Amino acid sequence: MQFFRTSVLLLLPAILLAQDPDDKTQHELTASAQAGKKEFQQTCAFCHGPDARGASAPDLIRSSLLSHDVQGDLIGSVIRNGRPAKGMPSFQLSDPQIRAIADFLHEEASIAASVSQKIPSDYPLQKLLVGNASDGKAYFDARCASCHSTTGDLAHLASKYKPFDLQTRIAFPSGVKPSITVKDNRGELFEGELIYADEFLVSLRDKDGWRHTWKRSTVKADIHDPLAGHEKLLKTYTDKNVHDLFAYLETLK
Amino acid sequence: MTRMALAVLSVGVVAAQIARTDWPTYNGDFSGKRYSQLTQIDRKNVAMLGLVWAFQTDVNTGPGLKSTPLLVDGTLYFTEPDDVWAVDARSGQQNWHYHYHANEGLHIGQRGVGYYKGRLYFETPDAHLLCLDARTGEVQWDSVLADVKLGYWATMAPLVIRNHVLAGISGDFNDLHGVIDSFDPETGKLQWQWSALPLPADPAARTWPADTDAIQHGGGMTWITGTYDPELNLVYWGTANPNPVLDGSTRPGANLYTCSIVALNPDTGKLAWYFQPSPHDVHDWDAVQTPVLVDGDFRGQKRKLLIQASRNGYLFVLDRVSGKALLSTPYEESNWSSGVDQQGEPVANREKDPSPAGTLVEPDAIGATNWMSPSFDPQTGLLYVDTHDSFSLYYAFGDGKPEGFGGRDLSVWSHGYLRAIEYQTGKTRWSHDLGSGWTWTGVLSTAGRLVFTGDVHGNILALDANTGKTLWHTFAGGQAEAPPITYELDGRQYVLMGAHGVLFAFALPEVLLENLQP
Numbered sequence: 001m002q003f004f005r006t007s008v009l010l011l012l013p014a015i016l017l018a019q020d021p022d023d024k025t026q027h028e029l030t031a032s033a034q035a036g037k038k039e040f041q042q043t044c045a046f047c048h049g050p051d052a053r054g055a056s057a058p059d060l061i062r063s064s065l066l067s068h069d070v071q072g073d074l075i076g077s078v079i080r081n082g083r084p085a086k087g088m089p090s091f092q093l094s095d096p097q098i099r100a101i102a103d104f105l106h107e108e109a110s111i112a113a114s115v116s117q118k119i120p121s122d123y124p125l126q127k128l129l130v131g132n133a134s135d136g137k138a139y140f141d142a143r144c145a146s147c148h149s150t151t152g153d154l155a156h157l158a159s160k161y162k163p164f165d166l167q168t169r170i171a172f173p174s175g176v177k178p179s180i181t182v183k184d185n186r187g188e189l190f191e192g193e194l195i196y197a198d199e200f201l202v203s204l205r206d207k208d209g210w211r212h213t214w215k216r217s218t219v220k221a222d223i224h225d226p227l228a229g230h231e232k233l234l235k236t237y238t239d240k241n242v243h244d245l246f247a248y249l250e251t252l253k
Numbered sequence: 254m255t256r257m258a259l260a261v262l263s264v265g266v267v268a269a270q271i272a273r274t275d276w277p278t279y280n281g282d283f284s285g286k287r288y289s290q291l292t293q294i295d296r297k298n299v300a301m302l303g304l305v306w307a308f309q310t311d312v313n314t315g316p317g318l319k320s321t322p323l324l325v326d327g328t329l330y331f332t333e334p335d336d337v338w339a340v341d342a343r344s345g346q347q348n349w350h351y352h353y354h355a356n357e358g359l360h361i362g363q364r365g366v367g368y369y370k371g372r373l374y375f376e377t378p379d380a381h382l383l384c385l386d387a388r389t390g391e392v393q394w395d396s397v398l399a400d401v402k403l404g405y406w407a408t409m410a411p412l413v414i415r416n417h418v419l420a421g422i423s424g425d426f427n428d429l430h431g432v433i434d435s436f437d438p439e440t441g442k443l444q445w446q447w448s449a450l451p452l453p454a455d456p457a458a459r460t461w462p463a464d465t466d467a468i469q470h471g472g473g474m475t476w477i478t479g480t481y482d483p484e485l486n487l488v489y490w491g492t493a494n495p496n497p498v499l500d501g502s503t504r505p506g507a508n509l510y511t512c513s514i515v516a517l518n519p520d521t522g523k524l525a526w527y528f529q530p531s532p533h534d535v536h537d538w539d540a541v542q543t544p545v546l547v548d549g550d551f552r553g554q555k556r557k558l559l560i561q562a563s564r565n566g567y568l569f570v571l572d573r574v575s576g577k578a579l580l581s582t583p584y585e586e587s588n589w590s591s592g593v594d595q596q597g598e599p600v601a602n603r604e605k606d607p608s609p610a611g612t613l614v615e616p617d618a619i620g621a622t623n624w625m626s627p628s629f630d631p632q633t634g635l636l637y638v639d640t641h642d643s644f645s646l647y648y649a650f651g652d653g654k655p656e657g658f659g660g661r662d663l664s665v666w667s668h669g670y671l672r673a674i675e676y677q678t679g680k681t682r683w684s685h686d687l688g689s690g691w692t693w694t695g696v697l698s699t700a701g702r703l704v705f706t707g708d709v710h711g712n713i714l715a716l717d718a719n720t721g722k723t724l725w726h727t728f729a730g731g732q733a734e735a736p737p738i739t740y741e742l743d744g745r746q747y748v749l750m751g752a753h754g755v756l757f758a759f760a761l762p763e764v765l766l767e768n769l770q771p
């Protein structure tokens with residue numbers, strides 16, 4: 001029995017990891033926490049709220065008590081002794097009941113903290129789909145079609161990117177490297193991918209994979225940044241433009 | 254007569270003073286200018302600047318050097334989250350190294366120590382304030398700033414004002430409660446505490462909803478060192494954003510004293526005035542940026558000014574006696590505000606609040622600037638600020654009761670500049686392109702008419718203070734995040750800057766200095 005309890009405890013983080021709760025809005029509670037949730041609803045929710053976020057009594061998820069509690073050691077004594085000065089009665093619950101309530105509160109708190117720090121991967125697409133796809137198409141035809149095609153480079157775009165990625169790429173796509181042509185002081189021409197440029201130096205990688213670096217002041221360097229157009233667009237986008245384009249491009253499955 | 258005339262002509266001279274050769278506090282002095290009167294390194298000779306020594310922390314994990322070194326009596330003191338070093342400023346040799354025990358606080362950065370009569374004050378990641386013996390690094394006392402279990406941490410360099418050690422705290426994910434604490438430098442006893450969230454009797458409490466616990470969890474961290482005017486006996490401090498960060502639905506109102514600049518009496522912690530750069534912020538744009546104190550002309554009148562280039566992209570020039578705004582104007586591009594109200598506080602366009610479908614906002618959550626130290630040069634009358642023109646898509650998830658961030662921002666684009674801003678108009682006189690992305694270096698200006706900073710690539714730069722032209726540079730091997738300082742020892746001026754785990758000391762060649770001797 002002791003062994004069993006220990007192994008469950010050791011497994012707990014692994015289970016959480018496997019479920020990857022860090023980037024989801026909907027979380028499965030462990031069995032113990034689910035039992036604790038039920039117990040909490042019956043005994044505590046009337047004052048502390050059904051989600052333990054507080055009602056007539058304080059929010060427990062953001063409480064000092066919970067932060068310092070280990071497996072119910074502090075919560076248990078508050079439940080059993082009450083807080084008469086603050087009007088909280090005592091509740092005579094068993095050790096397993098208290099442990100389950102503590103597990104529920106700790107899991108809620110850890111989920112709250114993780115949701116607070118990440119974009120959830122299961123974020124409902126419907127929340128993002130507030131734009132008008134036909135307005136998006138009109139914008140695309142007018143402003144984007146000179147460089148992009150929905151049957152060419154952008155075909156099946158919505159299948160390639162998750163909704164958040166697609167929306168941020170509409171705002172500004174990353175990962176596209178500029179190309180560069182350099183004419184050195186002997187008149188020799190070099191072409192390749194730009195790999196470094198500051199105010200002093202410029203470097204390219206040529207088609208054979210060699211890196212070349214020059215002092216900027218000694219050569220003529222023409223940088224072609226395919227994202228220059230996107231920088232201009234970014235400054236003019238309205239939120240409606242972004243949402244309309246998203247609604248349109250999301251149809252390109 | 255000449256000296257008097259100079260004092261009258263030049264802005265920013267608080268009192269007649271001899272050029273400081275040391276750097277005894279976070280900003281070099283109480284004013285927050287990060288301006289040095291040293292002139293040995295100047296526009297003509299800066300091209301000869303060379304490496305004197307480099308100090309390796311040998312700490313290869315964590316955030317690297319983000320601290321401003323102090324220089325006191327020939328010794329440098331600087332930090333990383335669990336470490337303090339004392340290094341001989343002439344040789345770069347380690348004098349001692351203090352390492353704090355393993356702890357669970359957030360190791361996001363450490364910005365330096367405070368100094369008082371042979372003692373150092375160091376904030377730990379788990380929100381303790383330690384007093385160390387400056388001779389040995391031995392701990393003299395250890396006081397708790399805040400409860401790490403609740404999600405607090407600490408990074409800032411304490412500010413020592415007479416017999417007060419002022420310490421702020423950090424924490425963003427857990428809806429905490431910001432304070433400034435004042436400790437006795439010798440005993441570590443708490444002298445006073447100022448709460449960034451008003452007590453019930455304070456009329457400012459009405460800027461929060463009644464009948465909920467929003468105000469108790471309302472944020473207002475105090476994570477950048479303030480400035481001090483000895484004549485007025487007022488300390489000036491910026492406070493951070495309200496919580497939940499990106500979803501303001503449970504905290505309608507201006508949410509004082511978050512995103513505010515406050516003036517406090519350092520002996521009592523009593524509030525003299527406040528000004529709020531971002532009422533009801535929902536973009537994580539705290540107002541902790543250094544409140545720079547300048548005594549200078551403002552539209553024909555000599556005034557005691559406070560200047561802040563705030564994270565929300567606005568420059569604020571306040572009368573620091575009264576807290577009244579004299580100028581509120583954008584210094585970097587932004588799209589979230591429709592202008593300012595009668596108090597000079599920006600009016601947010603609520604259509605640019607975070608939303609479930611995403612809102613495109615300029616600047617991003619990192620802001621138009623952040624913790625990088627600005628510098629004010631009294632000779633040019635320019636405020637030098639490391640700025641970002643940037644965009645984010647801001648999401649407020651809108652599920653249940655918002656907690657912590659209550660959403661997220663996804664930064665999509667950023668470009669860095671060093672801007673030289675005229676403080677009477679907010680106009681940029683010149684800007685220097687620092688590259689695509691985010692710079693974090695901070696700025697130093699000197700009477701040699703130089704500005705020192707760094708670019709996104711890892712170059713350390715010396716610029717002409719009047720024009721922004723690059724006069725010297727060297728590649729540091731990584732972006733410099735430890736702000737530049739300068740000091741003079743044995744008649745030689747040093748410039749220090751740190752990148753990753755290395756602190757570099759630069760000076761003019763000794764052979765050149767011998768020829769410069771009269």
